[in-house]
Amino acid sequence: MTIRPIILGGLAAILFSSSALAARMDLTIGMVLEPPGLDPTAEAAAAVDEVVYANVFEGLTRIGPEGAVKPALAKNWTISDDGLTYTFELREGAKFHDGTSFDASDVVFSLDRARAEDSTNAQKALFSAIEKVEATGDTTVVVTLSEPSGAFLYNMGWGDAVIVAPESADTNKENPVGTGPFKLDNWQRGSAITLTRNADYWGDQAKLDTVTFRFIPDPAAATAALLAGDVQAFPNLPAPEAIAQFEADPRFTVVIGSTEGETILSTNNKKPPFDDVNVRRAMAHAIDRQAIIDGAMFGLGTPIGTHFAPHNPAYVELSETYEFNPEKAKALLAEAGFEGGIKATLKLPPPSYARRGGEIIASQLRDVGIDLEIIPLEWGQWLEQVFKGKDFDLTIVSHTEPNDIDIYARDDYYFQYENPDFKALIDKLNVTADEEERFALYRQAQQIITDDAVNVYLFQLAKNGVWDAKLNGLWENSPVQANDVTGVSWSE
Structure with missing residues (x-):
C-alpha cells in the first residue's frame, strides 16, 4: 500500500500510520450451499x-x-x-x-x-x-x-x-474437532459458519484470525453481496452472467479456473424406460451441450462426452459421440418402442447450473417426445431422495470428486449402472501403479460408459472465482472440492 505524506501532529501521525499499514485479519467467503453437517467422513455433500x-x-x-x-x-x-x-x-x-x-x-x-x-x-x-x-x-x-x-x-x-x-x-457433524489451523467458532444455521485461528496448530499459523462462510444460493444476491463488500470472495460465483462486470471493476480479481466437476444429466439406469440403452442414447442425441453452456453458464464450461476432466492427461475427447441430432433421437425412441413419447421427472438441486440447465434440457427433450416434470429440491432433499433413496428418473448434478470414474463400478450407486466388464477394468486399474498403464485403462473406462450412455455428459464446470483484488492465496483451480484458506492473506 502506498501512503501519501500527510502532515499530522505527534501521536496522531503515528496512529494514522499504524492503522493504515495494519493488514486486515478477517475474511467473509460466499458459498452457494450450506453443508448439511461438518463431518467429511459421514457426508456426501x-x-x-x-x-x-x-x-x-x-x-x-x-x-x-x-x-x-x-x-x-x-x-x-x-x-x-x-x-x-x-x-x-x-x-x-x-x-x-x-x-x-x-x-x-x-x-x-x-x-x-x-x-x-x-x-x-x-x-x-x-x-x-x-x-x-x-x-x-x-x-x-x-x-x-x-x-x-x-x-x-x-x-x-x-x-x-x-x-x-x-x-x-x-x-463431528455438529461440532467438528480436527487438527487443522482453524477451528469452529459459530454456526448460524441457514446463514453462516465462522472459523477462528487455532493458536495451538502444529504447523505454520494461519494468516487470518477469522473466516466466515456465508451461504448465498441466489445468483443476484451473490453478485450484490460482492459489490457491496458484504463478502470479499466468492470462489465459485453462481452468477456467470456477472463475470464481465467484475472483470471491468479494478476492485476485483477474476480467475476462471478448472474444476473436477463433471456436470451430467444423471439417469436412473434401473428404472424403466431408462434401463433401455436406446432411450439413454436418444437423450444424448437430443441435447445440445453448447446451448446449455451458453444459456445456463453464459459460455463458461467445456463440453464433455464422458465422466472425466478435460485437463486430465488421460482424458479422451468423446463429446461428438452423440452429436446433437433430434431426428436421430426420435428414431432411437421409436426403435425402443416409445414413438408415443415418455413422461418422467427431473429432480433439480439448488445450484444455478442445475436449475437453469434443467429448463433448457426439459425444452430440448420435449422436442423429441420426452416430457419432463421439473421438481426443485433443496440439497438435503436431493441427498435423501436421489443420492440415498434412488427415487428419481433424471437429475442434474456436478460430480466434483477427483478421478471418480470408479463410481461406475460401485454396487448400488445412485444411478444404478451395472457392467461386469467395466467393474473388472476398474479392479485392474486399482492394482496398477505404472502411470502410462493407468492412463490406458482410464481411457478404456471412459469409452465404455460413453458407449453405454450411462448418463448424458454435459460439461465440465468452470471455477468462476471472484474476490477482492487485495486478497492473496485463494486457489485458482479446484483439484478437490475445497476453499483452503490456510495460506490466504490481505495485501497491506
Whole structure:
C-alpha cells in the first residue's frame, strides 16, 4: 500500500500510520450451499469439504492447489517394493481442537472406522484395499494392503479420509474437532459458519484470525453481496452472467479456473424406460451441450462426452459421440418402442447450473417426445431422495470428486449402472501403479460408459472465482472440492 505524506501532529501521525499499514485479519467467503453437517467422513455433500478441508480437518496426506499429493499429518512415508506396505511417520506435537493429543492410535481408529462393515463414509471404496492398520509406535503407522493400489496416497488426501479422534468422532457433524489451523467458532444455521485461528496448530499459523462462510444460493444476491463488500470472495460465483462486470471493476480479481466437476444429466439406469440403452442414447442425441453452456453458464464450461476432466492427461475427447441430432433421437425412441413419447421427472438441486440447465434440457427433450416434470429440491432433499433413496428418473448434478470414474463400478450407486466388464477394468486399474498403464485403462473406462450412455455428459464446470483484488492465496483451480484458506492473506 502506498501512503501519501500527510502532515499530522505527534501521536496522531503515528496512529494514522499504524492503522493504515495494519493488514486486515478477517475474511467473509460466499458459498452457494450450506453443508448439511461438518463431518467429511459421514457426508456426501461437496459443501462440507468446501468449509472444513485443510482448514479444520487434515488427513495423512493432502491434495494441493495444483493437484499433487503433499504431506499433512504424515510428514513422510515409505512404500515396500511389492506396493503392499505403507509406513507413515506422523507429525509430533499435533493436537485436536479439544486439546487431546494426536497420535498413531487416531490413525488406526479413523481408517478402521472408514472401512468398517457398518461405515457411513460416502467414499468407503477408497479404503477397500486396506487389509490391516497397525500402530508400531506413537508416531508410526503401518498400513498393509490386500493388493497394490496406485492411487492410495492420493485417496488418503480426500476429505473423506481425514483423521478424527475417537473422543469426538460421533459429534463431528455438529461440532467438528480436527487438527487443522482453524477451528469452529459459530454456526448460524441457514446463514453462516465462522472459523477462528487455532493458536495451538502444529504447523505454520494461519494468516487470518477469522473466516466466515456465508451461504448465498441466489445468483443476484451473490453478485450484490460482492459489490457491496458484504463478502470479499466468492470462489465459485453462481452468477456467470456477472463475470464481465467484475472483470471491468479494478476492485476485483477474476480467475476462471478448472474444476473436477463433471456436470451430467444423471439417469436412473434401473428404472424403466431408462434401463433401455436406446432411450439413454436418444437423450444424448437430443441435447445440445453448447446451448446449455451458453444459456445456463453464459459460455463458461467445456463440453464433455464422458465422466472425466478435460485437463486430465488421460482424458479422451468423446463429446461428438452423440452429436446433437433430434431426428436421430426420435428414431432411437421409436426403435425402443416409445414413438408415443415418455413422461418422467427431473429432480433439480439448488445450484444455478442445475436449475437453469434443467429448463433448457426439459425444452430440448420435449422436442423429441420426452416430457419432463421439473421438481426443485433443496440439497438435503436431493441427498435423501436421489443420492440415498434412488427415487428419481433424471437429475442434474456436478460430480466434483477427483478421478471418480470408479463410481461406475460401485454396487448400488445412485444411478444404478451395472457392467461386469467395466467393474473388472476398474479392479485392474486399482492394482496398477505404472502411470502410462493407468492412463490406458482410464481411457478404456471412459469409452465404455460413453458407449453405454450411462448418463448424458454435459460439461465440465468452470471455477468462476471472484474476490477482492487485495486478497492473496485463494486457489485458482479446484483439484478437490475445497476453499483452503490456510495460506490466504490481505495485501497491506
